[in-house]
Amino acid sequence: MSYLSYRDARMSLPSSSKPRKTLRSPNRDIAFRNQYIARSKTTLVLRPFGSPQSAVAYKITEEDGTPQFTVTGRKYSDRSCREFRDSSGLPLFELHRKWYRTNSWSVSLPGCDTATIATGSPRWALGKTSFGDFNLSFENAAAFGGKRLDEKMLTLNIERHGNALAFFDIVDGDRKVAEVKESIHHNERLALLGPKIGYRPAMDVIIMPGVDISLVATVAVIVSDWVFGSS
Template sequence: MVVKQHTKTWTGGDFTISTRSEEDSSVLETLFTVDGEVASFSQRRHVRDASGLPIFEIRRKRAGVTWFVHLPGDSDSEDAKPLATIAPRLHPLKDKFDVHFKNASANGEDTVLEVRGQDIWKYRTNVYHNGTLVMVAKLTDMVSVYLPIKRPKWDLEVAEGFDLSLASTIGIILAALLYQSMMHSRSAPSPGGNDPGEGSSGKQ
């Protein structure tokens, strides 16, 4: 998968998420598009499928660092429960956050994915489930990080059966946090471990 942030947008929250064609890996086929809202305190992103149909929204807690994934139109309702919660973990340099959701394929079991940056340049980020590597995100053009006229791009490698919309959500959050230090979220503490920065498998 390829997550490409658009160069000429007011919000910096617009993306195209594509998969590589099986016949020709140089050909990209659009999977999702993402539209960010101008002057949104919650940095809301609307995610649509290739036909333009809205499928979910991603927004940040207005007075905090936690992100939430909601069905379209549910994010403004106080009663609506999020599909997923993205809880950043304190780290001054590397990406570090946990993704909490109920796994429909496992009878609604509470599931945690641990997203862990592997270097201070944010070139590579690993995603773990119960200690097993299930996804790798790589920043493909380091120069674009330092040039305001360009927008970065990520390659996502996912394990077989891994949900592509979930992988896309992680890619979008990585883009949102590219220039930020990781602050600690208390909205969704990781189960297990005495260190609030550890997830269920203790990945740092």
């Protein structure tokens, strides 16, 4: 995928036939880290920088450009992972991608890939992976402390839609609680205007109140890496 054009990367992906849900807040908070739970509807922008291996592979900002997170390229980590850092540069967590048989992902605490806080894997349909659809499972940090571990575990479904533009809905049960989509406003060009080798689109990241923005930013990086070949 790394050498496909932006247009080919999009048009080769079948869209979901499922109807899209409307955005709604979850019925309880959802988080990797409680301090990043949105208290109002929030829009961020994921912007790829340099090559996929650059010291900073992604910047995630508010719409006005205020920094929220940066994500490093893999060669800048001695353990071949992407490092998420806050706006001051402090490490938050790491995203690891595994290639055994099929793609999978894990999110771990900084410097310790065995301290896993989330795992992701593609969903299968008709005996093969549905490209761009995956599940993300994690212990919900926002769950009340008295709950058993199995009651704190949560799985979100990420559903890909669209051909002309790619949309990724983040679904909690019957609710779409966030979405990641190719940005019309922040991209240099639309894919249908012609191929551009190595082009990675900016993505709008929309998060409903009650959802951790760092969690949804992680989903945005996964779909950019996987779908648009930023490996």
